[in-house]
Amino acid sequence: MNPFSSLTNRIFLASALLVVAAIGVAIYRLNVSVTAQAEADLGAGLAEAAALVDELSRAEFADFVVKGRLIADLPVLKATASTDHPPTVQPVAEGYQAQVGADLFVVAGRTGRVLARAGRVQPDPVALGQIFEACRTSANGTAFWPYADGVLHVAAFPLEAGPAPFGTLLMGLVLDRQAALRFRTITRSEVAFAVGERLVASSLDGPRTAAIGPVDHASSEFSRTLGSDEYVGRVQPIGEPDSTGQPVALVLRSRTEHLTFLPPLRWQIVITGLAAVLVATIVGYLVARTVTRPLRALTAAMREMAATGDLGRPAPPLGRWDDEDARLLSTTFGQLTGALARFQREAAERERLSSLGRLSTVIAHEIRNPLMIIKGNLRPLERHASPDVTAVAASIDEEVTRLNRVVTDVLDFAKPIRFELAAVDLSTICADAARAVSAAPGGVPVTVEADAAAPVVTDAERLRSVLVNLLTNAQYSVRTLARRPDGPLIRLRTSRVNGGWRIEAIDRGAGIAPEDLPRVFEPFFTTRRTGSGLGLAIARNVVEGLGGSISVSSRPNEGTVVCIDLPAETPGPVPA
Numbered sequence: 001m002n003p004f005s006s007l008t009n010r011i012f013l014a015s016a017l018l019v020v021a022a023i024g025v026a027i028y029r030l031n032v033s034v035t036a037q038a039e040a041d042l043g044a045g046l047a048e049a050a051a052l053v054d055e056l057s058r059a060e061f062a063d064f065v066v067k068g069r070l071i072a073d074l075p076v077l078k079a080t081a082s083t084d085h086p087p088t089v090q091p092v093a094e095g096y097q098a099q100v101g102a103d104l105f106v107v108a109g110r111t112g113r114v115l116a117r118a119g120r121v122q123p124d125p126v127a128l129g130q131i132f133e134a135c136r137t138s139a140n141g142t143a144f145w146p147y148a149d150g151v152l153h154v155a156a157f158p159l160e161a162g163p164a165p166f167g168t169l170l171m172g173l174v175l176d177r178q179a180a181l182r183f184r185t186i187t188r189s190e191v192a193f194a195v196g197e198r199l200v201a202s203s204l205d206g207p208r209t210a211a212i213g214p215v216d217h218a219s220s221e222f223s224r225t226l227g228s229d230e231y232v233g234r235v236q237p238i239g240e241p242d243s244t245g246q247p248v249a250l251v252l253r254s255r256t257e258h259l260t261f262l263p264p265l266r267w268q269i270v271i272t273g274l275a276a277v278l279v280a281t282i283v284g285y286l287v288a289r290t291v292t293r294p295l296r297a298l299t300a301a302m303r304e305m306a307a308t309g310d311l312g313r314p315a316p317p318l319g320r321w322d323d324e325d326a327r328l329l330s331t332t333f334g335q336l337t338g339a340l341a342r343f344q345r346e347a348a349e350r351e352r353l354s355s356l357g358r359l360s361t362v363i364a365h366e367i368r369n370p371l372m373i374i375k376g377n378l379r380p381l382e383r384h385a386s387p388d389v390t391a392v393a394a395s396i397d398e399e400v401t402r403l404n405r406v407v408t409d410v411l412d413f414a415k416p417i418r419f420e421l422a423a424v425d426l427s428t429i430c431a432d433a434a435r436a437v438s439a440a441p442g443g444v445p446v447t448v449e450a451d452a453a454a455p456v457v458t459d460a461e462r463l464r465s466v467l468v469n470l471l472t473n474a475q476y477s478v479r480t481l482a483r484r485p486d487g488p489l490i491r492l493r494t495s496r497v498n499g500g501w502r503i504e505a506i507d508r509g510a511g512i513a514p515e516d517l518p519r520v521f522e523p524f525f526t527t528r529r530t531g532s533g534l535g536l537a538i539a540r541n542v543v544e545g546l547g548g549s550i551s552v553s554s555r556p557n558e559g560t561v562v563c564i565d566l567p568a569e570t571p572g573p574v575p576a
Helices: 006-071 075-082 088-098 125-137 177-187 207-212 262-308 325-382 387-414 428-439 460-479 533-545
Strands: 105-111 114-118 142-147 148-156 169-178 190-196 198-201 221-226 228-235 248-254 421-426 448-450 453-459 491-499 500-506 551-557 557-568
Touching: 006 088, 006 148, 006 169, 006 177, 006 248, 006 262, 075 088, 075 105, 075 169, 088 105, 088 114, 114 125, 114 207, 125 142, 125 148, 125 169, 125 262, 148 177, 148 190, 148 198, 169 177, 169 198, 177 190, 177 198, 198 207, 207 221, 262 325, 325 387, 421 428, 428 448, 428 453, 428 460, 428 491, 428 500, 453 460, 460 491, 460 500, 460 557, 533 551
Parallel strands: 448 491
Antiparallel strands: 105 114, 105 169, 142 148, 148 169, 190 198, 190 248, 221 228, 228 248, 421 453, 491 500, 500 557, 551 557
């Protein structure tokens, strides 16, 4: 058996595949998004750390420079330096060096001879002379000088302004491993200092520091594998751009450590996705059952109906969780079987009416000749001298006329209608119909509300007879009403609608009962004792033959509105 032949299996498999694909794409997109966000956070944190290293180094050295200028302006240091006597200057220099915490504190005399030196960094005289020269040639009086364990950031301050000062103060801070460790604590990043291609200090251990290797200072970012971890780094210049021997700080963060949360998160996402697939698969199967179960029940009911021909069998009941479309299908199936059963009844009724119509036509033809004979023989009796005889003759003549009218209605309803189309004025037809009905004995006046000119191509005589029939019914309805309301009781109104014309026969009579309203166009249905029940049926045949439509709306004791919509030009040939 083909597993895809079942609708349940197809819906189930399609739902499962759709869920797997959707969850797979969601997991992939989530993984990519989380990884990208983590990488972005790592880059942003690295940039922030590099900026913080630059800011800290600048702030520390700026504070150091301010202290150096203050010390250089102190009278005590100036006075001792002016003696050009090293034993006198040395104690004063050591005191100031301890106060500011300088790593290098040197006082030189007017000739450049070193009068005093203090601090943990002690360059040799040659290096010291080169440092003095670098500061003098620097635009801002500062310079960087590499040494074995780091790089010195120094600044020179003259002890007296003028072209020939009697002494110079040289102060410096060291960027070494201690400074790197201090920056690591503040920035939470590894920090290394390099001058050119040589690393001079680092917060990392020796093997990992050696693994950094040379770094292209022109590139702002780089990556290295140090030990078992992958690091990303950023090159951050230190000091003023024009400083001599300017070093750079290499700020590094472990990418491996920063992304350690990703593998557990991915596993959690995968497990959650598998659980979602399992739940969605079960739900998809149950959803498929809500569709296929009522379909199977409906199919079984259809097979039974096909076998028995019983269209009255009700549709199978549905559960509260069954699919809405399946519920709609079941409801539509019930409506379809009901409509088929109704069509069967209506077909039988039409067959009965057809047979009755054929029989009525034969009977009408057979009745009309005797009626004409009776009517002809009544002429002498109507001129009889006896009042009783003339009264009986008049009564017989009235009944013969009524019977002849019924026969005429039956023949008009049974035979095909032939229309004689011509261009006429609809207002004239309405006026003629209203005048004919109003002039009848006991007639109720009809108010005509029509346009001055309403050209239409139609069968004027047929349309006039329809309007006369409608107005006659309106008069009967008005006469049966006990009270007479104010204003026009019957109105005949025309209006332009959608390129055609609408005729409304409006009365304020007794109206039609709600249960009788759907049957008013049925042949032989009437609520009048003397009616044939064919007037509205013939009217509908005529209106529909002219390409229009007719409808009735009514409220008991309020009145009735019969609406006829006609095209401006009836389809069909117009005689010349």
